[in-house]
Amino acid sequence: MRFLRNVILVDDRALAGLQEAPVDADVAPVQVAVPEEVAAQLDVIGGDAVIPGSRPDLPAQVAPSEAVDALLDDEALGPSGDIDTGALVDAFADVGIACAILAPETASGRDRQRILQLANRSDIVILDWILADRDGSHRVSSDSLIREIVEQDQFAGGRLRLLCVYTTDPDLSAVQRAIQRSLESVYKDEDIQAGDSGGRFLICAPHLRVVIYAKPSRRVRDDHVVAEGELPARLVSDFNDFSQGLLSGLVLHSLGVVKDEAHRLLARFPDEIDAPYLTHRALVGPVQAEQFALQLVADELGSVLSSANVQAAVHQAQVDRRLNDLLPRQRGPKVRTKTGDVYLRRDDTFEFFSQVPKDKVVRREDGAEYSLRKARSYTHLLVGSEGEAVELDHSFAALSCLARNPRFEPETAAAPVLALGTLVQRMADSELNDGRPDVVEYLLCLQPLCDTVRLDDATPFPFIPLEVRQEGDGPFNIVTFTPEVGGKSSRRCYLSTSGKKIRDLKSFRFTPNEARLVGAVWEAAGGGWTFRDIEGNSFWWLGDLRTDHGHRMAGTFGSMLGRIGLDESEWLRLMASERNG
Template identity: 35%
Template sequence: MSQDFAMMRTTAFLQTALVVDDEIQVGNDQYAAEEATLGTASLEMDYDQRASEGDEFGLDRVPGEDHSLDSMKVVESFADHGISCAVLQPRGPSPDDLGRVESLAVRSDIVVLDWLLGRSDEIKSGPGEETTSLGLVKNIVSHDIEAGNRLRLICIYTATPDLHSIVDRIGAVICDLHAYTDQVIVDHGSLSVSVDSLRILVVAKPHHSAPPDGAVCTEAELPARMIYEFCELAGVGLLPQLALAAISSIRDNAHRLLARFDRNLDSAFISHRAMTDSVGAEQFAHSLVSSEVTSLLSTVEVASAVYEAPIEARVEQLLGNLPEKRMLNKVKFGQSYRSVTLGEAREILTNGLDSNGKVRIDNADVPLRCSSTTSLFSRSEQEHEIYSESLAIDLAFGALSSLARTPEHDGKGTPAPLLRLGALLRGDDGKYLLCLQPLCDSVRLSGSVAFPLMPLSTASAESEVFDIVVGSRDSYVALSRDGVKLSDVRVASFDASSDVGMVQALWGSEDSRWRFYGSRSSSVQGGDAGAGAGNPVFEWVGDLRPEKANQIVAHLVTNLGRTGINEFEYLRRSGRK
């Protein structure tokens, strides 16, 4: 996939930017004329002298330094890329100013912050020794983590001399906030801090006194740099482009949704609610919007991100600079590789199997019995490394295709998980359970309600069949419904929430997990003592995609319909299995 195509998709996705600076100027009119109050101290003051005067890190504002920002250039340059930009100028450490910045920042695609905000060198945004800008970064990232680790690009745009120290201080804060400290990357070469879906850059203003190579960016260049960085963060690859295209299409076609949901139909919906109940009506409204969005996505060119041309380009990109010898696993389970050329690998990956399930290898049609061709992308040379690497990628994609909601992206700030068909639970004994309660029987509840839970066995992804993958990062678990009978289904009782008429999970602040707490009368026992000591407790593992949950239920029901007869053994063994 070409960088130009990815940049085009990213630019179409980005809509809003927020720039915060206390020394803005419009053209030649500077609103924060610091020269009048800061004097004319030399810009050549070295870091040792600064340290002797109390600035240990070389981060304070030096009299005479130009920290101004030409807001007109910034706004016009963002507008040239089709991005609406707001510029805020805090007047000091007032709660209103900081609250306004934070509320806008969480809704902006791009956030640009000056490092030092306000006329004093260190304006505190709370307890501790943080500058206002660092405090804002901490609050924005904390909000994003609670909301399920949303995609976030933050730029520190500053004329403060020691950019490396800024990177170190930001890195320390992100390490304190993030659960996976070892995955936080503090890169002094690119002046950035990155982890997961978060990237924070430190960029020098054009009047920086001694910027590192490549660190300076003018106001006119800033938008293009932010689009490029956002593309690198989220837009490179087939699946990110697919997701960006889908979101952009929904944004661009919002008027079509509004036209369909006419206010003149309100009376009919209210009538429906009156004849059912509030919770059922809310679920019905949700399903209407969901199906309408699905229909919308099917009518626009969202799938163009995974058409043949992008696929071929991405295959070339992933196979580029790889050795000529590629390894293809020949078996469904385990490791048994055969060597193929780079050209054959390209043919297999772009054209796939023929109608007979065969591929062209060594100028001959060979049946492809393996369950994955991901090993063709591996850069490893040892077979066991190739297998482990490709298996990890396949399991990660298996989790994406299995689960509609996951704990990794549904934290405290997201709607509480509900107990209904497709909810995956894990008891305190480590066993996995799938809720089979139909959606219609999961609403309008009161008191203690029984829920059927189907046990799922853990399976070795290397040697056993499995249907579902759960987990995140490098810790994935394969689950199988194989061999489950109706007699294995267990029943547990849960107390419905009185305000929503459904069973909701509760957030555990101590370990940041969602849990369902059963009633005392439940027949399935857990070992955790939560809301009500002695109640069985089930950790929420995720929600299956609806079609996956329905498939498992259909398999169970089909097994119930089997007719068992006592017949002549010869006929039974001769019959069709």
């Protein structure tokens, strides 16, 4: 996987082995074959890896501790255990990943800040379960550190995060429970899932996976031990399982290509072109120049991705692999008919999605045909329920039409700017409803981009009111999310421009900010970005349409201005209407 580039190991004993360089004559090197799928993805150097530190003579089972908390007070357990850092670093290097080592002298203060700072820059973080001060006077478990890393990710808007706890504690299930309890303050209970298989203890939460592996130690069951030389391949496989989707794979592959091609991008933007850019900036103004510069970089990124053929991540082989994951193993999906529930043939359903036949027909298990010609969506054939299918279809629709979605943006994101394609909800005076504002109407801004910059005075902005649709109640062409009061949650909102005329346009006047444009202001009470006009009306930001979507909306209403009205025979007008339709 081209995305994975760097790993950080945090272990207070990480440098002990390097400093002392002990030689254990009783420990024989073990040849471990790297899995073919991992080797194929990562171009592993060599076929086998020598893993010093493996102990084939470990006892079959060691009595586990009663609880993780007891580990901190049990002196008989001793220190967390040394780690063969050299073997670990070499094994990561063999798969093209750089491994940084951090051996903190203490688990607090400046060392803790270093850990959090490096974790923010690392693709994978490996943590010893027990971190002790250098003099052994203070020992703490890593569950609070894991929580801080996840909270840091949440504050930044979320990120794909793989954490590994690498420990000599024999009771891995107790470690798992402690981490799960620590994460309950970050996630809702239903969002955290825990399990174990094949010696791997796992915790899953939105955008997060925590895996727990045992270091080589006489205290740990041998079927739970993962030697240092084996750990990189395990973690790469864990990361692949974490991001096995088609589109998420495309994103990760694209990010890896961008890393590889950074030099090519920089070559396209040499320092010498700063002079003409500054001339352009002086001519058009700072805001428009910044947007133009951003667009240039985005276009170059698109060019790099296209030439690198990143779309191969969603080609036929990957589609077939994902279909095998999504479709039930034993039989095809269950569908509802007028006569009851029936099952479709799995191979027919697979071929339908893989080859997309023109007849849009899938055979049932009884041999009868099941037509999908009139279906607007086939998602229900790939997921557990029709309700879940509707949710996923609508989420994909929101992704396709929204360039910026406040649901996925942190508070630190750039403030929205009122322009063509901005979606807002106008709120009533909060005093009218016991301090909880009501939505007056939903609006779409139609102000041309050139008229949203270099503003000196209060400027009118045209909006078209949008009709709110309930699910399945009439057509809609915009899917967004509207925040609840306080910004603690959001609900999906379906909006439509259907039937709107030029006469429905509304105008509100806004005062520009110091940058000579109309920017939103973050309001903690509402939990989101808000625009305010000169009359004091409050407009909550719901997102920005993608550029093409915004232009299409503007084009639809602009074309109405070109209609030619004339007086003619009413009979002739009616005849024309009948023939046309």
